Amino acid sequence: xxxxxxxxxxxxxxxxxxxxxxxxxxxxxxxxxxxxxxxxxxxxxxxxxxxxxxxxxxxxxxxxxxxxxxxxxxxxxxxxxxxxxxxxxxxxxxxxxxxxxxxxxxxxxxxxxxxxxxxxxxxxxxxxxxxxxxxxxxxxxxxxxxxxxxxxxxxxxxxxxxxxxxxxxxxxxxxxxxxxxxxxxxxxxxxxxxxxxxxxxxxxxxxxxxxxxxxxxxxxxxxxxxxxxxxxxxxxxxxxxxxxxxxxxxxxxxxxxxxxxxxxxxxxxxxxxxxxxxxxxxxxxxxxxxxxxxxxxxxxxxxxxxxxxxxxxxxxxxxxxxxxxxxxxxxxxxxxxxxxxxxxxxxxxxxxxxxxxxxxxxxxxxxxxxxxxxxxxxxxxxxxxxxxxxxxxxxxxxxxxxxxxxxxxxxxxxxxxxxxxxxxxxxxxxxxxxxxxxxxxxxxxxxxxxxxxxxxxxxxxxxxxxxxxxxxxxxxxxxxxxxxxxxxxxxxxxxxxxxxxxxxxxxxxxxxxxxxxxxxxxxxxxxxxxxxxxxxxxxxxxxxxxxxxxxxxxxxxxxxxxxxxxxxxxxxxxxxxxxxxxxxxxxxxxxxxxxxxxxxxxxxxxxxxxxxxxxxxxxxxxxxxxxxxxxxxxxxxxxxxxxxxxxxxxxxxxxxxxxxxxxxxx
Amino acid sequence: xxxxxxxxxxxxxxxxxxxxxxxxxxxxxxxxxxxxxxxxxxxxxxxxxxxxxxxxxxxxxxxxxxxxxxxxxxxxxxxxxxxxxxxxxxxxxxxxxxxxxxxxxxxxxxxxxxxxxxxxxxxxxxxxxxxxxxxxxxxxxxxxxxxxxxxxxxxxxxxxxxxxxxxxxxxxxxxxxxxxxxxxxxxxxxxxxxxxxxxxxxxxxxxxxxxxxxxxxxxxxxxxxxxxxxxxxxxxxxxxxxxxxxxxxxxxxxxxxxxxxxxxxxxxxxxxxxxxxxxxxxxxxxxxxxxx
Numbered sequence: 001x002x003x004x005x006x007x008x009x010x011x012x013x014x015x016x017x018x019x020x021x022x023x024x025x026x027x028x029x030x031x032x033x034x035x036x037x038x039x040x041x042x043x044x045x046x047x048x049x050x051x052x053x054x055x056x057x058x059x060x061x062x063x064x065x066x067x068x069x070x071x072x073x074x075x076x077x078x079x080x081x082x083x084x085x086x087x088x089x090x091x092x093x094x095x096x097x098x099x100x101x102x103x104x105x106x107x108x109x110x111x112x113x114x115x116x117x118x119x120x121x122x123x124x125x126x127x128x129x130x131x132x133x134x135x136x137x138x139x140x141x142x143x144x145x146x147x148x149x150x151x152x153x154x155x156x157x158x159x160x161x162x163x164x165x166x167x168x169x170x171x172x173x174x175x176x177x178x179x180x181x182x183x184x185x186x187x188x189x190x191x192x193x194x195x196x197x198x199x200x201x202x203x204x205x206x207x208x209x210x211x212x213x214x215x216x217x218x219x220x221x222x223x224x225x226x227x228x229x230x231x232x233x234x235x236x237x238x239x240x241x242x243x244x245x246x247x248x249x250x251x252x253x254x255x256x257x258x259x260x261x262x263x264x265x266x267x268x269x270x271x272x273x274x275x276x277x278x279x280x281x282x283x284x285x286x287x288x289x290x291x292x293x294x295x296x297x298x299x300x301x302x303x304x305x306x307x308x309x310x311x312x313x314x315x316x317x318x319x320x321x322x323x324x325x326x327x328x329x330x331x332x333x334x335x336x337x338x339x340x341x342x343x344x345x346x347x348x349x350x351x352x353x354x355x356x357x358x359x360x361x362x363x364x365x366x367x368x369x370x371x372x373x374x375x376x377x378x379x380x381x382x383x384x385x386x387x388x389x390x391x392x393x394x395x396x397x398x399x400x401x402x403x404x405x406x407x408x409x410x411x412x413x414x415x416x417x418x419x420x421x422x423x424x425x426x427x428x429x430x431x432x433x434x435x436x437x438x439x440x441x442x443x444x445x446x447x448x449x450x451x452x453x454x455x456x457x458x459x460x461x462x463x464x465x466x467x468x469x470x471x472x473x474x475x476x477x478x479x480x481x482x483x484x485x486x487x488x489x490x491x492x493x494x495x496x497x498x499x500x501x502x503x504x505x506x507x508x509x510x511x512x513x514x515x516x517x518x519x520x521x522x523x524x525x526x527x528x529x530x531x532x533x534x535x536x537x538x539x540x541x542x543x544x545x546x547x548x549x550x551x552x553x554x555x556x557x558x559x560x561x562x563x564x565x566x567x568x569x570x571x572x573x574x575x576x577x578x579x580x581x582x583x584x585x586x587x588x589x590x591x592x593x594x595x596x597x598x599x600x601x602x603x604x605x606x607x608x609x610x611x612x613x614x615x616x617x618x619x620x621x622x623x624x625x626x627x628x629x630x631x632x633x634x635x636x637x638x639x640x641x642x643x644x645x646x647x648x649x650x651x652x653x654x655x656x657x658x659x660x661x662x663x664x665x666x
Numbered sequence: 667x668x669x670x671x672x673x674x675x676x677x678x679x680x681x682x683x684x685x686x687x688x689x690x691x692x693x694x695x696x697x698x699x700x701x702x703x704x705x706x707x708x709x710x711x712x713x714x715x716x717x718x719x720x721x722x723x724x725x726x727x728x729x730x731x732x733x734x735x736x737x738x739x740x741x742x743x744x745x746x747x748x749x750x751x752x753x754x755x756x757x758x759x760x761x762x763x764x765x766x767x768x769x770x771x772x773x774x775x776x777x778x779x780x781x782x783x784x785x786x787x788x789x790x791x792x793x794x795x796x797x798x799x800x801x802x803x804x805x806x807x808x809x810x811x812x813x814x815x816x817x818x819x820x821x822x823x824x825x826x827x828x829x830x831x832x833x834x835x836x837x838x839x840x841x842x843x844x845x846x847x848x849x850x851x852x853x854x855x856x857x858x859x860x861x862x863x864x865x866x867x868x869x870x871x872x873x874x875x876x877x878x879x880x881x882x883x884x885x886x887x888x889x890x891x892x893x894x895x896x897x898x899x900x901x902x903x904x905x906x907x908x909x910x911x912x913x914x915x916x917x918x919x920x921x922x923x924x925x926x927x928x929x930x931x932x933x934x935x936x937x938x939x940x941x942x943x944x945x946x947x948x949x950x951x952x953x954x955x956x957x958x
Binding site for chain 1: 858
């Protein structure tokens with residue numbers, strides 16, 4: 001490694017909360033060399049962003065650099081000089097929308113940096129901004145200079161935020177979760193961009209992310225942060241292939257691999273939860289969650305033990321980590337039988353339509369969608385944001401009223417309006433929501449929420465207290481937690497409560513709208529396991545919405561792919577995930593960040609879904625990487641049948657799609 | 667560079683986890699504005715209770731010999747034009763304000779919370795209608811409208827309460843509505859609708875508990891305005907009638923003697939000001955703590 005550009009030594013940072021100092025970082029040391037990309041991974045609350053802010057010299061008012069040094073270029077920060085804005089580092093924040101001034105044209109925002117920092121003239125500063133936009137492969141850069149942030153898509157905003165950071169010509173570029181709020185396809189573009197910038201930049205990059213795939217793709221070295229301690233560090237490739245700290249190993253195993261399915265593997269959540277901020281633990285901080293724990297772990301805090309070249313692990317038994325037993329797999333109970341195909345249709349949507357009015361015209365959020373959910377099956381619904389997944393879900397449950405089309409429950413028409421549905425059809429369909437912070441009423445205890453749900457959805461039941469306890473047990477909440485209010489519970493526990501509420505009246509269909517996307521990896525695994533178990537136990541069906549392909553692949557039996565309000569492909573999960581695909585599905589799959597294995601040649605779409613789909617012909621043609629020609633612009637594509645139940649809405653003959661895509665996949 | 671043993675003696679550092687989150691009451695008492703305001707308000711509440719239970723000096727006791735006497739050991743704050751003790755009257759005068767203002771506030775709160783919930787939850791036509799109605803009412807100056815209304819209805823304590831409560835309803839409704847709007851979009855409301863809950867239940871049991879904080883702050887602010895409005899109306903002789911020691915009324919009746927016996931007007935005026943300031947301090951403290 002060349003001379004380190006950034007050196008962090010024994011950094012201790014604490015936050016004062018209600019008069020008590022709580023440590024967020026415990027003696028963290030790391031260094032990043034020139035031209036190097038360092039990835040920092042860990043779940044939320046581990047101190048990743050705190051480290052970034054400390055390096056930037058911009059800790060919030062409650063934060064304090066207690067001891068240690070941060071050396072960047074020629075500047076040094078320590079406890080005496082800690083809040084000092086520095087120019088040697090620049091941050092690309094998580095939410096580009098909040099990084100950009102909404103009242104200022106983006107060109108001016110970038111040019112301003114040049115004028116302020118390099119005292120360039122107005123004309124020169126704009127010239128430099130334009131040059132930078134070109135370097136970032138922004139389309140129509142001249143026009144873009146004059147746009148306001150709200151006129152840009154999320155991906156474009158993130159590019160501008162990166163431009164803003166690069167305009168300061170930092171020696172260290174810090175990217176804090178740069179793709180978290182973005183769709184998989186846009187994320188892939190940003191990843192390509194960062195990768196390309198890396199090769200041109202002489203400075204260093206610090207990438208902070210909870211997304212292990214992203215870090216694996218972009219970084220040379222990786223540090224794993226747990227509860228404010230750097231528990232493992234090493235070359236990215238070695239570390240992800242052969243983790244030497246049980247936490248790293250646990251994170252990797254909790255992730256559903258792309259291609260894994262609930263029938264052949266079970267996810268392995270990490271037991272327990274992150275210690276609260278500032279907790280002082282005797283011995284190893286990970287001991288209480290560690291499968292390798294022994295007596296010594298509770299007594300002695302493990303030192304950084306070398307684990308191969310350029311690596312260390314803060315684990316007494318780092319050599320045993322590769323031998324760590326897989327939790328329960330191969331699963332002790334026999335794998336669930338594959339769902340019997342083509343059973344009774346439970347819910348059927350026919351030609352559903354919903355448009356939202358706006359000043360400039362109506363946007364068709366759901367455009368003549370028909371789909372069937374059978375009894376006992378999990379139908380996965382994937383697509384980018386804005387494809388109408390959530391609108392479709394709300395139409396099916398009745399939270400929104402369709403403009404046209406009909407919904408059939410057990411073959412009988414049911415009203416599009418929730419208020420007009422019968423008790424029985426209300427009971428039949430329930431929903432699990434995305435946001436664990438708002439899914440439960442903050443003023444109610446979990447027990448009261450469950451009892452009320454039983455009262456409304458299972459009126460025959462008299463002993464609602466016992467019923468609530470049974471529900472809590474089914475979702476693995478402790479009986480004492482029935483007395484807790486949502487804010488006393490973690491995100492995962494709240495989501496368990498919400499799942500319990502949905503199952504209060506033995507529903508036939510649960511619509512799960514991104515139920516795990518706000519959760520950390522280890523919690524996500526536990527909630528997914530719970531959803532899979534409870535579904536199989538109670539023979540319910542799911543409509544499972546997610547933007548995370550690996551998650552959908554894991555839970556779904558059948559998958560429907562949506563693009564701009566319409567379904568473009570349906571089929572069994574296996575069929576959708578192997579060629580032939582709809583070109584849109586292909587692009588989605590290609591943009592997923594996969595851990596392990598070399599990245600495949602990418603299929604990238606042009607533009608963004610914000611450029612609304614075509615009004616004539618195939619709605620995907622403006623972005624389609626496999627567009628045939630004028631036929632795509634004029635004629636709506638036909639549905640083509642592939643394997644049993646597999647249908648693709650495309651002009652390209654299905655066999656030709658298969659050949660092209662198999663060649664592409666190598 | 668990193669192969670170094672970190673030692674963390676648990677004994678060296680205090681256990682940080684054990685600091686419990688302090689309750690709402692403690693946090694309020696730690697807020698100076700709240701504490702000072704609460705002291706002022708409780709003083710007047712005690713005064714009102716004490717004087718109505720044990721009146722040491724009769725606030726209505728006329729002493730024709732000592733009229734308009736300046737403050738003295740016998741009459742700490744002097745006497746008025748009929749020789750009544752000003753201190754006794756100021757203390758007793760809090761009773762009428764402290765019964766009219768809270769009653770009017772409660773009335774305005776009842777109406778405003780109901781309308782705000784309905785308006786914010788159902789949106790649509792009902793919302794438009796209610797809010798345009800509120801706009802009209804809010805565009806009228808409170809005191810002038812109250813004067814006209816009391817002139818038509820006749821002046822009495824009950825009418826003052828009704829008129830002030832009615833005029834405050836749109837203000838409360840606006841606040842409640844704006845707090846309800848984000849709540850109704852939350853997923854727990856959708857979950858309630860999915861289990862077939864009716865609108866009134868969703869509003870009263872699901873949403874109302876989560877908009878408590880802005881309602882409490884608004885109620886306290888309204889209490890201050892109500893005290894002021896009630897006193898203004900008695901000053902205009904449209905509320906409480908003589909011989910009540912009500913502050914507004916006293917200020918109006920003693921006004922002719924302000925040149926020769928300023929204490930007859932000054933002390934009731936100071937009393938009213940301190941009560942309004944006290945209530946506003948409480949509101950300020952509440953909003954600070956509840957917003958945190």
